[in-house]
Amino acid sequence: MGDSIHRINRREMLQRLGMAGAVGAIGGFGARRAAAADKLVVGVIYVGPRDDYGYNQAQAQAAAAIKKLPGVTVVEQEKVPETTDVQKTMASMIEQDGATLLFPTSFGYFDPHVLRMAEKYPKVRFAHCGGLWTEGKHPKNVGSYFGYIDECEYLDGVVAGHVSKSKKLGFIAAKPIPQVIRNINAFTLGARSVDPKITTQLIITGDWALPVKEAEAANSLIDQGVDVLTCHVDSPKVVVETAERRGIFVCGYHANQAALAPRGYLTGAEWNWITPYTTHVKDAMAGKPMVNFLRGGLKEEFVKTSAYGKPVPEATRKSVDGLKAQMVKGGYVIFKGPIKDNTGKTVIDGGVAHQQTDVTLEQMSYLVEGVIGKV
């Protein structure tokens, strides 16, 4: 891969840029519509290490997949903090590597870094993970992609509900923000659909990567009698390994962690970023305008579940597969009223059904009944 980038020398670069400019001028499309190209340099930026068994690895898997597309060169940089460093990294990919499509994958890159670079380089496309791109507020060469992973969390919860003996589940979360809260709630709703006596004990660690605190949280939950753990932190590695060592069950997150817990891994909620990556790459190569708001769930193949682990009984697999089939068909509603929060207040009225696409779900700030914890 080192070689391929060197083959694009400056003259070629200029020719391509010139061609893009000329076609743009003739067509009168302006900045939003670049010419179709048979070659594309894509830059992918990670906030942590690419092999973290988690958030970054899920993105890196998609990067590895688009690398195989004809004409696509991928340049990658890992462990880039959410400071001016990421602005300079984006600019370097554009100016030094000739990248015209960037995937700055950390949520914290969006405002101000991606927005500032998008303004400075109006011909480059910026596909950001997790943000809430808003018409009229954000530039057209920026897009946000995200997945309805709460569908997988719900299925995880159902599996956990079937397998748990103590009826106590544990959830270790990084921060009390809407994306995380939605997962906690979906997991709990799934479990309580099996048995309404089930509770989810929540521990919030405070940051995305705090391995020591995550291990402490896992141990303390297990000491309290929790027998299925799951988490929403950047790298679930520590939580999964701790659960396995202590002999309890665990559901994965972000990527597949089955290899870390061969005995206790039930299933997991995984991203399938290959889908949005491919969409953005193909659009960029075809010169089509960028899809600014890209979302999808199981149906659209933005997310997937890990293959069932050994401890999941056949009957459970069947019933969960049935649910999953409904979700793949589309229209399955997880957040359907009446839903109470864990203080007893009704948060979704009876008869109200929030479809997955409903952006009010992306502003969630309450924990549903059955979650033991506070945000």
Next chain:
Amino acid sequence: MKRAVEALAIPIAALAASMLVFGVFMAALRQSPLEVYALIYRGAFASAFSWQNTLARAAPLILTALCVALPAQAGLMVIGGEGALVLGGLAAAIAGHYLPVMAPLGVKLAMAGAGMIVGGLWIVLAGALRQYRGVNETISSLLLTYIAIAVFNHVVEGPLRDPASLNKPSTPPIGDANMLGHLPGMDVHWGLGFGLVSCILMYVLVRHTTTGFALRIVGGNARAARLAGLPVARLVLLACFLGGAAAGLAGMVEVAAVHGSANASLIAGYGYAGILVAFIARQNPLAIVPVAVLLGGISASGGMLQRRLDLPDATVLVLQGVAFMLILASETLYGRLKLGRAKAA
């Protein structure tokens, strides 16, 4: 003359040696050392673009390095610049948003003042604990950093959270008008300018004023300084305040030039990287500038190595580690160089 030759020749020789060692390491990974050198040069210093990349990365380190170098003049080993930075940034964000409406220049000054005072007082805490209670300032400043980050997170995610900041808890924005822009003609923010000016001012203070002289006497031998009638406690606290103020100013710059509000992105480890810079610069405020530029350059070219050769980020840490080990080791050469001796004679 001999000193000047040494001061240049020794670090350059150490750098050359570290490049050699790194080249061997790269060759062991089946990468061409020459190609690696070329990429490092291109990534960090070959063009106006790469220079700006380097300088932008160096800017915050200059200020946080002062947070180590200034207390060091008084003999204190303070490593808590990160805490002063985040709290300084938080204070600046609060000042920027909550002060009554006034002209942007006034707001900027108030933000800088708030950041510097809060940062300064934070390090004064460590200094006072050492001066009046005999608590080791290295440990206390490090532990104070954890407290600072906890306080910061609590305030940002709790009482002062902007309700509009959904998935990234932040304080309310200070507003575009109050943002510090870039240095004229460059894509580098004002933090670089502030850092340069601070380093020069502090160099003059330390080397060319009686206060600075007194400070260094305290650093050399606090008991002798006390016997000589110097106000030791005041000098120690002054050095801590100035150092903390520099780190607090770095936090203010991060808020006012980069993020526009205080949020967890402020906790980026600049305070810790500054420790490295100060030590390599041998606590000399003026030497901090080239060392920070070197570190910025390594970081800038590290990106290039990752992207072109598909190397992991850890490669850069190896280069950084080798370079700094050799620079530190080369300190034993001062006054022992045959070349220098011959010239002096």
